[in-house]
Amino acid sequence: MIENVLVGQFVETSSVFHRLDPRSKLISIFCIVIAFFLIDNAAGYLLAGLFVFGCITLSHIPWRIFLKGLKPILFILSFTIVYHILFTKGENLLFHYGILSIYIEGIISGSRLVVRIILLVLITSLLTLTTKPLELAYGFEVLCKPLKKLRFPVEQFSLMLAITLRFIPTIVMELDKIIEAQKARGVNFEDKSLMKKVLSYIPIIVPLLFTSINRAENLANAIDARAYGDGSGRTRYKTLRFETRDYIAMSISLFMVGTFLILKMLGG
Amino acid sequence: MDIKLENVSYKYPSLSNDSWESIRELNCMFETGKWLSVIGQTGSGKSTLMKLLKGLIAPTAGRLLINGQENKLSKKGNAQIIQEVGLVFQYPEHQLFETTVLKDLAFGPKNQGVKKEEINDRTKVIIELVGLSEAYFDKAPFELSGGEKRRVAIATVLMMNPEVLILDEPTAGLDPQGSKLILQLVHDWQKAGGGQRTVIFVTHQMNEVAEYSDEVLVMNDGEIVFQENPIALFREHDHELKAFGLDIPDSVKLLKLFEHRFGKRIEVHSLQEEVVLEEVVAYFTKQGDDLL
Ligand SMILES: Nc1ncnc2c1ncn2[C@@H]1O[C@H](COP(=O)(O)OP(=O)(O)OP(=O)(O)O)[C@@H](O)[C@H]1O
Ligand SMILES: [Mg+2]
Numbered sequence: 008m009i010e011n012v013l014v015g016q017f018v019e020t021s022s023v024f025h026r027l028d029p030r031s032k033l034i035s036i037f038c039i040v041i042a043f044f045l046i047d048n049a050a051g052y053l054l055a056g057l058f059v060f061g062c063i064t065l066s067h068i069p070w071r072i073f074l075k076g077l078k079p080i081l082f083i084l085s086f087t088i089v090y091h092i093l094f095t096k097g098e099n100l101l102f103h104y105g106i107l108s109i110y111i112e113g114i115i116s117g118s119r120l121v122v123r124i125i126l127l128v129l130i131t132s133l134l135t136l137t138t139k140p141l142e143l144a145y146g147f148e149v150l151c152k153p154l155k156k157l158r159f160p161v162e163q164f165s166l167m168l169a170i171t172l173r174f175i176p177t178i179v180m181e182l183d184k185i186i187e188a189q190k191a192r193g194v195n196f197e198d199k200s201l202m203k204k205v206l207s208y209i210p211i212i213v214p215l216l217f218t219s220i221n222r223a224e225n226l227a228n229a230i231d232a233r234a235y236g237d238g239s240g241r242t243r244y245k246t247l248r249f250e251t252r253d254y255i256a257m258s259i260s261l262f263m264v265g266t267f268l269i270l271k272m273l274g275g
Numbered sequence: 276m277d278i279k280l281e282n283v284s285y286k287y288p289s290l291s292n293d294s295w296e297s298i299r300e301l302n303c304m305f306e307t308g309k310w311l312s313v314i315g316q317t318g319s320g321k322s323t324l325m326k327l328l329k330g331l332i333a334p335t336a337g338r339l340l341i342n343g344q345e346n347k348l349s350k351k352g353n354a355q356i357i358q359e360v361g362l363v364f365q366y367p368e369h370q371l372f373e374t375t376v377l378k379d380l381a382f383g384p385k386n387q388g389v390k391k392e393e394i395n396d397r398t399k400v401i402i403e404l405v406g407l408s409e410a411y412f413d414k415a416p417f418e419l420s421g422g423e424k425r426r427v428a429i430a431t432v433l434m435m436n437p438e439v440l441i442l443d444e445p446t447a448g449l450d451p452q453g454s455k456l457i458l459q460l461v462h463d464w465q466k467a468g469g470g471q472r473t474v475i476f477v478t479h480q481m482n483e484v485a486e487y488s489d490e491v492l493v494m495n496d497g498e499i500v501f502q503e504n505p506i507a508l509f510r511e512h513d514h515e516l517k518a519f520g521l522d523i524p525d526s527v528k529l530l531k532l533f534e535h536r537f538g539k540r541i542e543v544h545s546l547q548e549e550v551v552l553e554e555v556v557a558y559f560t561k562q563g564d565d566l567l
Contacts, residue, residue, distance in 0.1 A: 187331055
């Protein structure tokens with residue numbers, strides 16, 4: 008399972024994305040996510056698809072890895088599309104049987120949503136795959152500095168973010184170990200109905216919570232032992248600086264937002 | 276039950292392409308009724324090999340034969356668990372997941388479809404066998420001490436009546452007395468099986484290897500470098516073992532020291548400390564008798 012969860016997993020390659028400042032990556036991704044939400048016509052989807060394709064190619068991270076990241080959301084995706092097909096009403100009836108009627112509009116709106124989710128997952132995976140959790144948290148912290156004036160606990164929040172990102176893979180790995188232990192004791196995760204499968208995961212949650220709480224306690228002690236305090240006024244080993252490539256990346260993202268805005272207005 | 280590996284390799288699935296095979300082209304045989312110890316530096320692939328033997332993971336190359344029959348993949352193409360093999364994992368925390376010890380003990384046999392009364396009978400026998408008592412039945416596994424957790428973990432596996440018992444570092448982190456207890460209970464379990472029970476024991480403690488092993492399997496960097504009888508292995512290959520970062524049992528150290536000092540080699544039939552000490556004392560006694 009661990010190989011299917013991309014959050015918090017960093018893949019070392021030498022690509023421009025790895026060299027970008029985490030702040031510019033965060034800003035760019037933020038813009039691109041907004042841009043993708045603006046899409047509402049075929050040209051937009053095509054452009055967004057090409058853009059994501061280009062980015063992934065540039066990252067030098069194998070496609071295989073990104074596709075794996077999509078696996079866990081396969082269930083949500085199929086649910087989305089089925090839901091839309093069954094419940095969207097429209098004008099062009101495609102198929103009718105009893106209370107079941109399927110409209111072309113349903114198929115279209117379902118596929119649109121699915122494509123959008125896939126694109127969003129791919130582009131955000133790009134962020135976590137090319138940025139170490141700590142860098143990401145640091146970038147986040149620096150970007151949120153202005154919020155400190157409003158007494159928002161920026162440092163603690165970014166530490167929390169770093170820990171979360173750092174420990175998601177650990178927890179998933181833990182989950183793998185528990186599943187393995189249950190298999191060894193005769194639990195069959197294979198030949199079961201979906202309902203039974205979901206139920207059989209319940210006994211896994213208990214030990215998982217237990218080990219996770221244990222780990223959290225140890226971590227909290229370790230943080231205290233190193234006198235972290237509330238994190239304010241700490242200095243960094245590495246400081247951030249924007250380079251030309253960062254300005255280029257952010258400009259491209261802003262440009263994307265503009266393009267999709269125009270496409271939307273043209274389409275609407 | 277005989278288990279045989281033919282050219283077995285295993286590579287963990289991983290995100291990056293640069294991962295290597297954790298197990299490489301293993302050829303070996305685990306014979307019925309034997310006690311096999313597995314030693315090797317950390318990261319040499321011992322735990323991976325144990326998971327292969329239980330069928331938790333399938334070889335990425337090569338074949339695993341159970342009594343001469345290949346262990347095939349499941350219908351869905353996943354690894355196929357081997358029921359007759361019981362595996363006690365390296366970390367007992369992952370092994371215990373029920374709310375009480377009693378429920379945890381019943382978990383395995385219940386999945387195997389064993390009847391309730393039979394499970395009840397087994398729990399009583401097995402909790403004694405691992406040196407605990409029925410007073411433990413209602414405790415939560417999480418509140419046990421390290422040594423107790425280990426023993427319960429072993430008990431949960433014995434509950435499933437395995438023919439082959441694999442223990443992955445069952446004594447790590449225990450005091451010498453706790454380790455001895457575990458070794459002893461595994462030995463008792465094996466003896467009660469009339470030659471049909473196999474033990475595969477992974478450890479870093481050479482003195483534990485000296486105790487009961489019929490054979491020792493030495494792993495280094497994903498490969499088997501020796502599979503031999505312990506006396507021959509430790510007496511003849513101590514230099515090679517040192518190169519693999521491995522020590523030799525105290526009893527063998529004593530024999531070596533003796534050999535070095537007195538230029539005389541004592542033949543022993545076991546490496547158990549008492550046996551070796553006995554032999555050395557016997558030698559001196561005889562010397563004394565001859566002098567008189
Ligand atoms: N789940 C996993 N995913 C990827 N690689 C793994 C995994 N588990 C182990 N490995 C790798 O496989 C190799 C062998 O590991 P293994 O756990 O079998 O060693 P070991 O001999 O049991 O070590 P130890 O004595 O520390 O328990 C190591 O290089 C390890 O990094
Ligand atoms: Mg191990």
